[in-house]
Amino acid sequence: MQRLNLHSGLISWIAVGIILLIMLLIGNGLVVYLIGIWAIYLVLASSLNLLLGYTGLFNMATSIFFGIGAYTSAILASRFGISFWACWLAAGIMAAAVGAIVGYPALRTRGLYFAIVTFAFLWIGTQVMTNWRSITGGPNGIGAIPNPNAIGTITFDSTRAKAALIVVFALVIFYIINRIARSRVGRVFIAIRENEVLAQSGGFNVAVYKLASFVLASFFAGIAGSLYAHFITFISPDSFGLDLSLFILAMVAIGGAGTVWGPAVGAMIFTFLPEYIRGPLDPYRFIIFSLVFLLLMIFIPKGIVGSISEIWAKRRRAKVMKMTT
Amino acid sequence: MAQVPQQLINGIAMGSVYILGALGLMLIFGVLDIPHFAHGQVYTIGAFSAYLLVAQVHLNLILAIIITLLICGLVGLAMERLVYNPLRSSPLLSVAIASFALALLIQYSSGTILGQMPKMVPTFLAGKVIEIGAVAISYTRILVFGAGIVAIVLLWLFIMRTKLGKAIRAMTQNRNAAELIGVDVSQLHIVTFMIGSTMAGVSGALLGLMIPIYPSMGMMPTMKGFVIITLGGMNILGAVVGGFILGISESIGAGFISSAYKDSIAFIILLAILMIRPTGLFGKRI
Numbered sequence: 304m305q306r307l308n309l310h311s312g313l314i315s316w317i318a319v320g321i322i323l324l325i326m327l328l329i330g331n332g333l334v335v336y337l338i339g340i341w342a343i344y345l346v347l348a349s350s351l352n353l354l355l356g357y358t359g360l361f362n363m364a365t366s367i368f369f370g371i372g373a374y375t376s377a378i379l380a381s382r383f384g385i386s387f388w389a390c391w392l393a394a395g396i397m398a399a400a401v402g403a404i405v406g407y408p409a410l411r412t413r414g415l416y417f418a419i420v421t422f423a424f425l426w427i428g429t430q431v432m433t434n435w436r437s438i439t440g441g442p443n444g445i446g447a448i449p450n451p452n453a454i455g456t457i458t459f460d461s462t463r464a465k466a467a468l469i470v471v472f473a474l475v476i477f478y479i480i481n482r483i484a485r486s487r488v489g490r491v492f493i494a495i496r497e498n499e500v501l502a503q504s505g506g507f508n509v510a511v512y513k514l515a516s517f518v519l520a521s522f523f524a525g526i527a528g529s530l531y532a533h534f535i536t537f538i539s540p541d542s543f544g545l546d547l548s549l550f551i552l553a554m555v556a557i558g559g560a561g562t563v564w565g566p567a568v569g570a571m572i573f574t575f576l577p578e579y580i581r582g583p584l585d586p587y588r589f590i591i592f593s594l595v596f597l598l599l600m601i602f603i604p605k606g607i608v609g610s611i612s613e614i615w616a617k618r619r620r621a622k623v624m625k626m627t628t
Numbered sequence: 629m630a631q632v633p634q635q636l637i638n639g640i641a642m643g644s645v646y647i648l649g650a651l652g653l654m655l656i657f658g659v660l661d662i663p664h665f666a667h668g669q670v671y672t673i674g675a676f677s678a679y680l681l682v683a684q685v686h687l688n689l690i691l692a693i694i695i696t697l698l699i700c701g702l703v704g705l706a707m708e709r710l711v712y713n714p715l716r717s718s719p720l721l722s723v724a725i726a727s728f729a730l731a732l733l734i735q736y737s738s739g740t741i742l743g744q745m746p747k748m749v750p751t752f753l754a755g756k757v758i759e760i761g762a763v764a765i766s767y768t769r770i771l772v773f774g775a776g777i778v779a780i781v782l783l784w785l786f787i788m789r790t791k792l793g794k795a796i797r798a799m800t801q802n803r804n805a806a807e808l809i810g811v812d813v814s815q816l817h818i819v820t821f822m823i824g825s826t827m828a829g830v831s832g833a834l835l836g837l838m839i840p841i842y843p844s845m846g847m848m849p850t851m852k853g854f855v856i857i858t859l860g861g862m863n864i865l866g867a868v869v870g871g872f873i874l875g876i877s878e879s880i881g882a883g884f885i886s887s888a889y890k891d892s893i894a895f896i897i898l899l900a901i902l903m904i905r906p907t908g909l910f911g912k913r914i
Binding site: 355359361408409411412414415416418419420422423424426427430433434545549552553556560586587589590592593594596597600601602604605 | 657710718720721724726728733737739740847854858888891894895898899903
C-alpha cells in the first residue's frame with residue numbers, strides 16, 4: 304500500500320513537471336508570465352498551508368513576509384549590487400527573523416485572536432512600507448531591480464527563462480514543505496491543530512513547534528518575495544497589502560487546507576481564472592470571481608482537493624466493505 | 629496643547645461610531661461564535677445607502693437613516709440565511725474564509741456599481757459649529773455622538789430587559805442548555821444577525837456624516853471592531869470603554885505623533901495589551 308502511494312505520488316509529480324515544461328516552452332508571453340506568477344503563489348500558498356492546514360494557525364500576514372523578502376532582495380541587489388544567488392537566501396532569512404520576533408509574542412494568542420494580531424502586524428507593516436521613504440522608496444516603491452545573475456552560460460534575462468527558474472525554485476520548496484508536513488514534525492503540527500492541550504500533554508513543547516512552523520512559513524514566503532522582486536523588477540507597497548493575504552488564504556481554502564495538492568490547485572485557479580474572464584464580462588470579473596469563491600466555500604468548505612480525496616476515501620472504504628462481506 | 633480638547637471631542641465622536649460597529653460584531657461573534665469578517669461591509673452598505681438616499685433621492689436625513697436601518701437589517705437576514713446557516717456545522721476556519729469571500733463580494737460590487745471616488749453624506753448641519761473658547765464642536769459630531777448613545781442604550785435595554793435579550797444571554801452562557809430549555813436557536817441566529825447588522829448600518833451612515841466614504845472602507849472597521857472586542861472582553865460596558873479609548877487615542881495620536889500612522893495606533897495598543905494580558909483588558913464574557 305505504502306509503495307503504491309509512493310508511485311502515484313511520483314507519477315503526479317512527473318506529470319506536473321512535464322505539463323509545466325511544455326507550457327513554458329510553447330506558451331505565449333501571457334501564459335509564461337502567468338506560470339511564473341502561479342509558481343510564486345504556489346510557494347506562498349503552500350507556506351500558508353503549513354500554518355493553516357497543519358498547525359492550524361490563521362495567519363493573515365503572509366503578504367508582509369512576502370514583502371519583507373521582496374524589499375530585502377530588491378535593496379540588496381539594486382543598491383549594493385549583491386548577486387541574486389545571495390539575495391534570495393538573505394530575503395528568506397530576513398523574513399524568518401522578523402517571523403521569529405513577531406511570532407514569539409503573537410503566538411501567545413489562539414484561534415481568531417491570532418488572526419487579529421497578525422492582521423495588526425499586516426497593517427503596521429503596510430504603513431511602514433508606505434511611509435519609511437528612505438529605505439522602501441515610499442508609495443513609489445523600488446524599480447529597475449536587476450534580473451537574476453547568469454550561471455555560466457545560462458542567462459535569466461527573458462521572462463521565459465526567469466519563469467522557468469521560478470518554477471524550479473517553487474517546485475523544490477513545494478517538495479520540501481510537503482516533506483516537512485509528512486515528517487514526524489508535521490504530525491506534531493497536526494496534533495497541535497487537532498488538540499493543543501493533548502499535544503502538550505503528549506510531551507511536545509507546543510510553543511516551540513508553533514514558533515518553528517511560523518518561522519518556516521515566513522522563511523519560504525520571504526524567498527517567494529525575492530523571486531517576485533526579480534521577476535517583475537518593480538515593487539511597491541500595493542503589492543503586499545491585505546488583498547494579497549486574503550487571496551492566499553482563499554487559494555489554500557479553495558484548494559483544500561491540509562492537503563498536498565490543494566495549494567497548487569488553489570493558486571492555479573487564482574492565477575488563471577481572473578485573466579480569462581474577459582470580453583463583455585471584463586468590468587465584472589472581480590465580482591464574478593468573489594461570487595465563485597463564496598459559492599465554493601459554501602458548497603465545498605473542505606476545498607476542491609479535500610473533497611475529492613474524501614470521496615476517494617469513501618469509495619475505497621466501500622470497496623473494502625464489499626470484499627470483506 | 630491648545631488642540632488637546634479639540635482632539636478629545638473628535639475622538640469621542642469617532643469612538644461612538646466605533647462602539648456601534650463593535651457592539652454589532654460582539655453580538656454576532658460573542659453570542660453566535662461566528663467570525664463575521666464581512667461585518668464592516670454592512671457598514672459600507674449602510675454608509676452608501678444613506679448617501680444615495682440623501683444625495684440622489686433627496687430624502688430627509690433622519691428618514692434616510694431609518695430606511696438604511698431596515699436595509700441593513702435585511703442584509704443581515706440574507707447573510708445569515710444564505711451564507712452562515714449552510715455553514716453552521718463547518719469548522720471555524722471555513723466559516724471565517726467564507727466571510728472573507730462575502731466581504732470581497734460586497735466590496736467589489738459596491739466599487740463597480742458606485743465607483744471608487746470618496747463621497748460624503750450631505751447634511752443640513754454641514755459647517756455649523758458651536759464654539760466654546762478655542763474649541764469648535766460641529767453639530768454633526770454632536771448628532772453622531774447623540775445617536776450613538778441612543779443606539780447603545782437601546783441595545784442595552786434590549787439585551788437586559790426583553791425576553792429575546794434574555795435568550796441571547798442564556799445562549800452565551802451555555803448553548804446546549806439554552807437549547808434544552810426551549811430557546812429557538814435558529815430564530816435567535818436571525819434576530820442577532822439582523823440587530824448586529826442594523827448597528828453596523830447606523831454606524832456606517834453616521835460615519836458618512838463625518839468623513840468621506842469609499843467602497844473599500846469596510847475592512848478597517850471590522851478589524852477595529854475585533855480590537856475593541858478584545859480590549860473590552862465581550863461585554864457591553866467593556867466595548868464602550870474600549871471604543872472610546874480607541875477613538876480618543878487615535879485622534880490624539882494623529883495630532884501629536886503622526887497622522888500617517890493613525891490607523892496603526894489601534895493595533896499597537898492591541899499588541900501591547902495582548903502581550904501583557906492575552907485574555908483582554910476585562911477578560912470576561914457577556
